[in-house]
Amino acid sequence: MSNLLSHRCSVGSMSSKMEMNLPKSISDPKMNNNNNNNNVNNVNLNAENNKNNINNINLNNEKLAPKPVLLTQNLAPQQAKKTIIQASTSELLKCLGIYLHTKCYRLRDFQAGDTVMWLRTVDRSLLLQGWQDVAFINPANVVFVYMLVRELVDGDKIDSESQLQAVVLTCLYLSYSYMGNEISYPLKPFLVEDCKEKFWDRCLHIVNNMSSSMLRINAEPGFFTEIFTELKACGTSTPSTGLAPSA
16 A cells, blocks of 8 residues: 555656656646747738838838839821922033133123033934934033032133033033943044043043042932032122023
8 A cells, every 4th residue: 555655646646757857838728728829919010021121121112213204205107207309401501601701801802691502502403313202401400510610610721612511512512421321422523622532531530539429419419419409509690691591
């Protein structure tokens, strides 16, 4: 009997020791419930913090991202102003003659109508000989001839009408070569002097000095309009030119 009591005492003392050694969270059920509640609250709090962090990140991204700017502009098409200039072939030939008559002041017997005759004669000759099917002299080509004549004719150095004719026909020859429809043209209608070397020297001078302008007048409408307007303006002042008024 005494052994049984001693055995119960020893078991009781061991159980009390085990209870003393267990942590409160295990030994106390109420504390376990509180801990569980705290853990749930901590999880909810962490989730809320994560949500706030995500919102802060999105807010920062919105601040950093460039915002589109709406630019208001007038989408109505603006019509560019067009300047229309026109002139007939006869009118532009007359303007060219007046230009040469004014520039070559040393030639007393030269008249503006002489220039028109020189150009028309060559053009008609090439038509009759079958070198071309249509006339070369037209407003655009007269403007081209004027551009070359303006460069080559020096009024202070022109001493005779034949010298001026040789220079003008050299410009006409290069105009045919550059603007004409045919591959080549005969040289004879353009020669009015015995020395061909002078003719070719003038041709080389024009090619070396006017190649860029000859390309530009066909590539840039604005440049053509500038030369066209300049030539047409030569007809505003009409001294005694020997030309009948153009219609």
